[in-house]
Amino acid sequence: MNTIHRTAVIGAGTMGHGLALVFARNGLPTRLVDLDEAVLETAKRRIAAALETLAAEGMASPEEIPAVLSRIHTTTRLEEACAEADFILEAVVEQVEAKRRLFADLDRLAPPHAILASNTSHLDLFSFVETGRPAKVLITHWFAPPHLIPLVEVVGGPQTAAETIAAVRDLLAALGKKPLVLRRFLPGFLANRLQAALTQEALFLLENGYATAEELDEAVKQSFALRTPFLGVIQRLDFAGLDLQQAILKNRRYVPPAPIERAAAVDTRVAQGRLGVKTGAGFYDYGGRSPEEVFRARDRRLIRLLRLLEEAGPI
Numbered sequence: 001m002n003t004i005h006r007t008a009v010i011g012a013g014t015m016g017h018g019l020a021l022v023f024a025r026n027g028l029p030t031r032l033v034d035l036d037e038a039v040l041e042t043a044k045r046r047i048a049a050a051l052e053t054l055a056a057e058g059m060a061s062p063e064e065i066p067a068v069l070s071r072i073h074t075t076t077r078l079e080e081a082c083a084e085a086d087f088i089l090e091a092v093v094e095q096v097e098a099k100r101r102l103f104a105d106l107d108r109l110a111p112p113h114a115i116l117a118s119n120t121s122h123l124d125l126f127s128f129v130e131t132g133r134p135a136k137v138l139i140t141h142w143f144a145p146p147h148l149i150p151l152v153e154v155v156g157g158p159q160t161a162a163e164t165i166a167a168v169r170d171l172l173a174a175l176g177k178k179p180l181v182l183r184r185f186l187p188g189f190l191a192n193r194l195q196a197a198l199t200q201e202a203l204f205l206l207e208n209g210y211a212t213a214e215e216l217d218e219a220v221k222q223s224f225a226l227r228t229p230f231l232g233v234i235q236r237l238d239f240a241g242l243d244l245q246q247a248i249l250k251n252r253r254y255v256p257p258a259p260i261e262r263a264a265a266v267d268t269r270v271a272q273g274r275l276g277v278k279t280g281a282g283f284y285d286y287g288g289r290s291p292e293e294v295f296r297a298r299d300r301r302l303i304r305l306l307r308l309l310e311e312a313g314p315i
Helices: 016-025 037-056 062-070 078-082 096-109 162-174 191-207 213-221 224-231 235-240 242-251 264-271 291-312
Strands: 007-010 030-033 072-075 087-090 115-118 137-141 151-156 178-181
Touching: 007 016, 007 078, 016 030, 016 037, 016 062, 016 072, 030 078, 037 062, 037 072, 037 291, 062 072, 078 096, 087 096, 096 115, 115 162, 137 162, 151 162, 162 178, 191 213, 191 264, 213 224, 224 235, 224 291, 235 242
Parallel strands: 007 030, 007 087, 030 072, 087 115, 115 137, 151 178
Antiparallel strands: 137 151
16 A cells, blocks of 8 residues: 555445445545435444444454544545545446546546546446546445455456556555456456346246245255355366266256346335335345344354354365
């Protein structure tokens, strides 16, 4: 982090508040900006709750919490957030026009040396964003919750400088992350493409009445999900036997369903206002608990799993 001393996060929603927490925990003064003051208040509440969970799990000391919080300054003014930033990461809505306008503003407001990054999960940023610093523009795709999940996919564009990729890779490593640099842009990158394939199949099974949401989740949790943290997708093939996989491919035992663009089970719940944890219910009911309470329960389980994986090491 020799050249990156101050950061800014644009968008304080689901991902933004966690991104600000990552930077602040590692000693970087961070400006967290959102146009909605209410979103910023929620972000501050969730950052504090996340820190309390980390402290309860022994991953942070209670004494350091005030210092971390003091490094995060919230604002609704983009120019204030960008003025002194060395690294700016946007996590706004996944819409081409919104990101096009934002990057034009960031290019105008940020210091000339600042690196501009996007947390987009699938948009080809390099095909529509125009700045006067294309060598300093790239994608860093994080995963929720970003203060716990190690992987960050790094994607450069045709004009992104090797020095920019290296600087961001070093920054992420210094933050304790696992940067994975892709050779070229691919919609969805790696992890999201794998996750999307599983989601498509799950929604096909749900929509066609093969199983309930609860049954599908049990099928995953009580079978291959237990192996996946240790074996991933490809090493599992070694354990099953590559000759068996060869036969499966040859015999076409599995034919994926046609991709779907809508799912009645999802549409119905959205129409009912059941949007998931943030509204207290989605496919599951969260019993009137606040989102912070539900996130805390999730985070504690993730922390314990991450510790186990670190202790176990590779097979």
